[in-house]
């Protein structure tokens with residue numbers, strides 16, 4: 268699952284740690300420092316895909332555990348590098 272996330276301004280390097288679900292709330296919101304858009308449409312779509320992949324991997328983990336009794340954890344971290352490069 269997505270364990271942590273942050274939103275970051277491309278213009279002034281303002282950054283804030285948020286829960287993964289909260290990233291979507293920043294869609295088209297302005298940077299509190301310089302007023303630039305924090306999460307644009309392309310980033311919003313990319314992040315929704317990432318969130319879906321994360322949920323799918325959680326589901327896979329549960330199925331795997333059901334059949335094998337073993338725990339496996341897949342973590343998606345550093346979503347920052349996926350979203351904002």
Ligand SMILES: [Zn+2]
Nearest residue numbers: 276279298301
């Ligand atoms: Zn800014």
